[in-house]
Amino acid sequence: MKVTLKDIARECGVSLGTASLAINNRPGINEETRRRVISIAEKNGYQPSMNARTLTTKESNLIGLLVPNLTNLVYATLVQGIEVAFRKIGYRMIIATTGNNEEYEKSMIEQFVSFRVAGVIMYPSIARIQNPHYLDILKKNGIPLLFLAGYYPDIEAPHCMSDIYRGIIELTSHMYYQGYRQFIYIGGCRDIVSNQMKIKGISECLLNYDMQFCDADYVELVQSDFHNAYEATVGLIASGRKFDAVITADAYTGFGVYNALVDNGYSVPQDVGVAHMDNLIERGICIIHMTCLEQNLAKIIEESVDMLMHMINNNEVSNIELETKLIVGESTLRES
Amino acid sequence: MKVTLKDIARECGVSLGTASLAINNRPGINEETRRRVISIAEKNGYQPSMNARTLTTKESNLIGLLVPNLTNLVYATLVQGIEVAFRKIGYRMIIATTGNNEEYEKSMIEQFVSFRVAGVIMYPSIARIQNPHYLDILKKNGIPLLFLAGYYPDIEAPHCMSDIYRGIIELTSHMYYQGYRQFIYIGGCRDIVSNQMKIKGISECLLNYDMQFCDADYVELVQSDFHNAYEATVGLIASGRKFDAVITADAYTGFGVYNALVDNGYSVPQDVGVAHMDNLIERGICIIHMTCLEQNLAKIIEESVDMLMHMINNNEVSNIELETKLIVGESTLRES
DNA sequence: TTGTAAGCGTTATCAA
């Protein structure tokens, strides 16, 4: 049923080799023959088999991209940007999601190997990862790996991400100057590198002002989303815990917190200040303009594609950490 | 650099065939040998080459999925759901975006063919498509095609989508009963099937009330998003055009309209009612609870995966059109 | 239970 080069060659009355030259626009073939082969190929809907081609040439021109999911706009934006960038330079992508599931992550990495991809970009996401050394399979097969927006400390591979540490210090300082004193962070698993950077940033910044950010100030959600954040905040209020500043892992989580506060009679920003990571929701949609820390996703996309290409070409690369940008909104601007 | 089965066989001191049996857990091989082969394979990070395997078995277990982009939550939700569903039944996906670009769409379809995918699901999106017959290449290669959430009228392939026609009638009626009389639709290209269904629904519904929905009442945006909708609405207002009801292609467009109205001194829902397709933005985030027409995406996912599997197994399938659900929000509820 | 060899659809090498 599939159309093969042999079919085309036969119909044209030429040999396989000749047909191959024609299809691939290689020199050393009569122009007239080429045209005939190509036209017959098109007529029959012939497409060269990637499988056979990769097998012979050992070049797949394929990139594997692994992200936690696609319904989070940060991931989706990264994926889309990276796909477009690679397409421009003649590479194709296999996009896969892990669902924050270690089994899936492992199986998708194996999948990439079995496709013989030229390189892998992965957004590391698994919370308490059991054994990230299944990533070693990439090295064993000579496939370069680049971590996007984070990394696994145990695995030797370069990364391209935002300098969240610096960014969160800027954010914390801003909130401090607005008079907020008791900070809470609400987000996903604390074991993830990016979250560790946040904790480090917040606590070191507060230390400068002789304040402490302790373990209990990190509210760890099973999943960082609107509803979990809402419930967690309600719980926090019910527990009588004192706090006047909340920083969250992403916008959805931030709005969950905001709604819980308002529903319980608190005013934002007067009673409590709220800020979140990332800036992807159209402001005109939102019930309040939230203060947030914007990552330069476009730059992350550009740099990570660049880095991986260097790695594929056996060049050295060094880690990249990009500046973030503080966007101050109403949610942390107290009337003074 | 890549690890092959030959390497494993050699290291184990068995033949290629035997190694293959072991790796694939086939019967007719000594248990002890199997264990040895498998353990050596794991040690070396061996992964069978999909390329070679597909070439021999002629079964790829791959599905091609094509959507306009990933940053729109509707598409992302569909992609994610479909990926998970196929993974459960042992298929892998190649996810690609078209960026609403006909060239890209064509090239991705060719890509799918060259991967020898078992089937293709595509979200048709190209506005004024020049020649959708590049899809014929799928049929020529015996690859089943399923349209998701729309279809190209000229191409013979089944589709799975919402019954937008019925849904939009329900929405229009609701707005009529709220006293709205002059309808505008704002969305993308009118040539797209789903938009035609909307026009048909609105105009037939209005006809029942002796009202007309004419050509000029369809405001066609180059791209249906927040900013274009905002500008278009401002333009509409400036032109002195009379209208008191706006239905939009999606939530972002709807909020663009809403903001333009409010910024120009109109009140929603008193002066103008606004409603949009789809219901994916967390309500707690939004500045207003908009009336919208919710598609049953979960069902679309389930049914489309099911349909494609039937097609792959050479069974007949018939088109599916699923009910939508009207969610009434503040944006069309006039105080009476 | 294991080994041998043909074949999958390409590309690449070498002769003609």
Next chain:
DNA sequence: TTGATAACGCTTACAA
């Protein structure tokens, strides 16, 4: 400018 042939990594008869 073309054709024949080996090779890529794997599966699968079939033979041993």
